[in-house]
Amino acid sequence: MTLPLVVRNLRKRYPGPHGPVDAVDGLSLSVAKGEVYGLLGPNGAGKTTTLRCLATLADPDAGEVHIQGVDRMADPLGARARLAYVPAEAGLPERLTPREVVRLFASIQGVPSPHERAEVCLELLSASSFADTPCGDLSTGMKRRVVLARALVHEPPLLLLDEPTDGLDVPGRRDVLAVIRAQRDAGRGVVLSSHIMGEVEKVVDRVGIVARGKLVAEGTVEEVLAQAGAKDLDDAFVALVGPDVP
């Protein structure tokens, strides 16, 4: 069976003020169909860089990435067609309406009947009621729904979500986590990056804890807690990588 995501020995190095910085250092992971993988770690740990490499926004220096069996380096366009990247910011043009945005992305993705598909996605995310309001006038929670509708428009096998609950209030966070669960149930692979460990604990099937670009622990939440001898992921992180490690 082809997995939505397979990553082997991923490396990404950036020039820094005091010499090269290994933003991602030999990271390997895989995500199965219908699995939510939580990529957890503090700010600066390399989560976003990892996601950018997976989303073809940054070229890795070494390693392999296969998106639904497609080699990301050999066929970046093929890989992009099989994923949806949702950045931490909404990434929505302020003057366009959600309906226009989702229709546009459906057209670019080559979805048959893009208008109908856009309506389905907006309805799925409960965004139909504000689908004709300019994105610039929407609340953070509404924007997040639109972003997810946009991401799901071509039914990608892999969802890459960077800090999807950042800036959301409690109801907004609950809604987003519900959408993530629904996508898992629909058989998609989801990679979820976050630094709010207690929150994603509620939705992930497996977690990988990242520090200094390395995967320092991986497994189900229970396995990671057992490995660290901790009672929650916050404590587990501190136990595994120390209190001050980015």
Added chain:
Amino acid sequence: MVRSVAWPIFLTPLTLVATLVVFTAMSSPDRTVAVANDAPPDFVEALSTAGFHPLAVAEPTAAVDDGTTLLATDGQVVWTSTTNDATLALEHAVRTHRGSGWVLVFQRTPPDDDVLRSLGGLTLRPLSMLFVLYALVFSLGAISRDRDAQILDVELSLPMPAWGPVLARWCASVAILAPAHGLAVLLLQLIMPATDPLQFLLRGTGAIAAAAAVGVAVAGGAGRRQGFSGPFAAGSIVVAGAFTIGPSLPVAGDWLPIFTLFTDAPGASSLVLGLLAGPMGAWLHAWRGQRVP
């Protein structure tokens, strides 16, 4: 953002329109002249014949003082609150009517056409330079704003070549700036005609295309969330370099967009090179963008 970046671009043609309006108004000054109610009819007739519009008032000097008219006369003295040609023409009319011993003959020497056209050319060059700076700001702004809002990231994760969304922004920049530049050149032609304005138009459009290409190219190396000012400084250096590198390239200098703004080289070659610079800038952006944090 589009509004904030677009308004200076259209401000230039608007300023030129305003200049044109002022020039037109100055070239045909108001020729209403206040005269006394009891002014002799033949004097009023003489003023009308000389192209003035006599306005009968109780006190002519008061009409000038309170701004009712710019000119007034009692048949002996001329009062004026302006210094344009109409004042001299009124003095001529008054002296002629009185049979003065000497008459002021106001004779306009038509300005030398070549000098005027040369001045027109000198003015067009910095005008096009303004648009070069606009092009750099506009294209760079279109990229940096959308990159900071992560709109560009989402577009770059779509199944299309990475240079596609960048090239679209370059095209939009040129599509907005080139007509605005053309309008500005046209308006300046009405005020101060230059020789062969088409070549100025071609050279200017090529320079705009090249500067917009510099904007998208330097934005690619700036990385995420690097803002506007850093890449703008780099872009400004490249554009300034393009202005100055020409003399060291005696043959190619005549083709180089941006530099040719200061030459009389045919504009077609720099236009073609400027348009080719767009796809190159987009490709460079895509290539560098994959390598920076």
